[in-house]
Amino acid sequence: MSEVIVITSGKGGVGKTTTTANIGVGLAQRGKSVVLIDTDTGLRNLDLLLGLENRIMYDLVDVTEGRIPYKKALVRHKKYESLFLLPTSQIKDKSAVNPAQLIVLCDELRKEYDYVIIDCPAGIEQGFKTAIAAADRAIVVTMPEVSAVRDADKIIGELGRAEKDNISLIVNRIRPQMVESGDMMDMSDIDDILAVKCIGQVPDDEMVVTSANRGEPLVGNPKSQAGRAYANIVGRILGEDIPFMEFEKEGLFKRLKKALGI
Amino acid sequence: MGQELIKIKGGADGFQLIVDSSAKLEEVQAELEKKLAENPEFFPEGTEFKLVVADLNKNVKKGISEFLTNKGLNIANSTNTAVQQKEQPKVNVNTQQNQGQQAANSGISQQEMTVVNRTVRNGEQITSNGSVMICGNVNPGASIVAAGSIDIRGTCRGIVHAGAAGDIEAFVVADCLLPTQVRIANLIARSPDNIEKNNFAEKAYIKDGQIVIEPIER
Known part of the structure; x- marks a missing residue:
């Protein structure tokens, strides 16, 4: 029973690629076989977050154009044996892959792997349409910000028109301090507008940036709040019933320490 | 002509033709001709006008109506607010x-x-x-x-x-x-x-x- 999941958002910079990398690694940690497909042709980043850039030989466009079998293009993760990346071309653009080609590819991947996760480009054009074509399920990533929520709303409408009805939501980069003081939208505001089942609330965490630079997704890292939140999301994708975590607030002491650079 | 005899006001989905009650038919026709000629792209065939008049002679009213019909334009009765049915809505419950x-x-x-x-x-x-x-x-x-x-x-x-x-x-x-x-x-x-x-x-x-x-x- 394998599943094809697309991670999308509409707006750029909300953390689609970070989420894809973390969910992929998280599923692999739980012993699932996973293929991550980067469909952001021309602006690929997923390989960087996974630290796999220097291992890429072939790309998605080589596969969809039939030059090589997909197995040759898959890059195995250095740490997790069951995690593979199918990177896209950095030279071509979005028009190099069409929805029909991706459907054919995903149907092949389905036979061999438990999860196929597609990292969707920002926007609602060709690239988006290609990315969602093969998906059984969509995860919309948003931030507690008016423009991100507005775009997520649009994307949910687009997904509905493409008859993708299994949609869930991840709210990324929440700043508990700001939510509490009323300077940031809270979950109920977002839920009011989007009305989609939420499977993740991820706090804003500096460690996300450092882990991205190192190419090691932080899912499951007990020291990081975001790492724990991603691990919970993975559990929920696997059908477990996990309550949402309470965010630790930065106390005065911690903030002082940070200000002093200790 | 101190005051304008006719006025065309654009609404959201149609035009209002406002006619001064003292206007004579010939004057109105001449004025209309001028206005329509000024910006023909504004008034494609089938454009609907709603006639707004204080109290106008029936003959004048009829004359305006006929004039517009000859131009391929329509006149909607001021009491009639329905639009022409262009397409069937998706759900018609x-x-x-x-x-x-x-x-x-x-x-x-x-x-x-x-x-x-x-x-x-x-x-x-x-x-x-x-x-x-x-x-x-x-x-x-x-x-x-x-x-x-x-x-x-x-x-x-x-x-x-x-x-x-x-x-x-x-x-x-x-x-x-x-x-x-x-x-x-x-x-x-x-x-x-x-x-x-x-x-x-x-x-x-x-x-x-x-x-x-x-x-x-x-």
Whole structure:
């Protein structure tokens, strides 16, 4: 029973690629076989977050154009044996892959792997349409910000028109301090507008940036709040019933320490 | 000619032809000819005019009507607010008939009701030649345009336009009315910049030439 999941958002910079990398690694940690497909042709980043850039030989466009079998293009993760990346071309653009080609590819991947996760480009054009074509399920990533929520709303409408009805939501980069003081939208505001089942609330965490630079997704890292939140999301994708975590607030002491650079 | 004899006013979905009551038929015709020639792209064939007159001689009225018909333009009776039916709405659940009214205005076939049973999201637009009922929310960035009235069984945060063909009797009702803009006929109102959410239903309609919003029971 394998599943094809697309991670999308509409707006750029909300953390689609970070989420894809973390969910992929998280599923692999739980012993699932996973293929991550980067469909952001021309602006690929997923390989960087996974630290796999220097291992890429072939790309998605080589596969969809039939030059090589997909197995040759898959890059195995250095740490997790069951995690593979199918990177896209950095030279071509979005028009190099069409929805029909991706459907054919995903149907092949389905036979061999438990999860196929597609990292969707920002926007609602060709690239988006290609990315969602093969998906059984969509995860919309948003931030507690008016423009991100507005775009997520649009994307949910687009997904509905493409008859993708299994949609869930991840709210990324929440700043508990700001939510509490009323300077940031809270979950109920977002839920009011989007009305989609939420499977993740991820706090804003500096460690996300450092882990991205190192190419090691932080899912499951007990020291990081975001790492724990991603691990919970993975559990929920696997059908477990996990309550949402309470965010630790930065106390005065911690903030002082940070200000002093200790 | 101190005062203009005729005025053409553009509304949301049609034009109003306002004729001075002292005008003579020949004068009106000459004036109209001039106005239509000035910007022909504004008035394609089939454009509908609503005649607004204080009290005009029947002959003059008839003359204007004939004149416009010859030009391939239509005239709508000032009491008749129905638009021509361009397309069938997707869902046609409820047809409302007011028998007495119906007989009087043979021009109107029947009033249609478009029912939408889902949330209308950012970027979506629902248009109808009749009234619209939304069983769900209208999100910011969505717009509802209806020749008739609009009923939202949910929260309205988008743009709503009732009476888009010029019907000033049209109204908007919502369980929670926080629209970006409300438009009724040719009037526009926008929400205050910091609007609070109420938990009672409200209705927006035209009163004394202004859009007013007031709570209703339902």
